[in-house]
Amino acid sequence: xxxxxxxxxxxxxxxxxxxxxxxxxxxxxxxxxxxxxxxxxxxxxxxxxxxxxxxxxxxxxxxxxxxxxxxxxxxxxxxxxxxxxxxxxxxxxxxxxxxxxxxxxxxxxxxxxxxxxxxxxxxxxxxxxxxxxxxxxxxxxxxxxxxxxxxxxxxxxxxxxxxxxxxxxxxxxxxxxxxxxxx
Numbered sequence: 001x002x003x004x005x006x007x008x009x010x011x012x013x014x015x016x017x018x019x020x021x022x023x024x025x026x027x028x029x030x031x032x033x034x035x036x037x038x039x040x041x042x043x044x045x046x047x048x049x050x051x052x053x054x055x056x057x058x059x060x061x062x063x064x065x066x067x068x069x070x071x072x073x074x075x076x077x078x079x080x081x082x083x084x085x086x087x088x089x090x091x092x093x094x095x096x097x098x099x100x101x102x103x104x105x106x107x108x109x110x111x112x113x114x115x116x117x118x119x120x121x122x123x124x125x126x127x128x129x130x131x132x133x134x135x136x137x138x139x140x141x142x143x144x145x146x147x148x149x150x151x152x153x154x155x156x157x158x159x160x161x162x163x164x165x166x167x168x169x170x171x172x173x174x175x176x177x178x179x180x181x182x183x
């Protein structure tokens with residue numbers, strides 16, 4: 001179980017749980033940009049490492065960026081494909097200028113990369129939680145203070161319903177992908 005308000009907020013963003021995002025923002029999630037950046041950065045570093053270990057080819061970066069743009073298009077902070085390409089390329093060691101992204105768009109772009117990578121790597125809910133716990137742990141090690149949070153009964157119930165819906169969608173996508181490979 002995640003232990004910080006920022007971790008729960010990032011999880012809701014990654015899984016597209018808009019009602020939960022609003023509920024957590026009412027409780028103060030996202031108000032402290034430093035704490036939110038710490039959890040997002042810790043998770044971002046972990047997910048980029050997993051992408052690298054999975055053999056993610058940089059030739060597919062444009063497709064990855066387009067997916068990130070589609071995932072964030074309906075949200076309050078849409079990102080551009082150029083921002084995603086530059087930030088991921090930079091993490092993979094390419095010489096790219098990311099100073100303008102770092103200054104003003106660090107959290108939304110990293111959050112988009114995390115959400116896209118979760119889908120690309122086909123992570124289960126358990127894997128997503130482990131990824132976010134690792135992000136919380138890294139943020140704590142780096143000195144970012146996050147807000148301790150344990151969901152109440154109504155939020156916990158909504159979390160279970162949203163998790164079941166997300167898992168169902170993922171399994172349907174997985175079956176279609178596997179069926180396409182067989183055909």
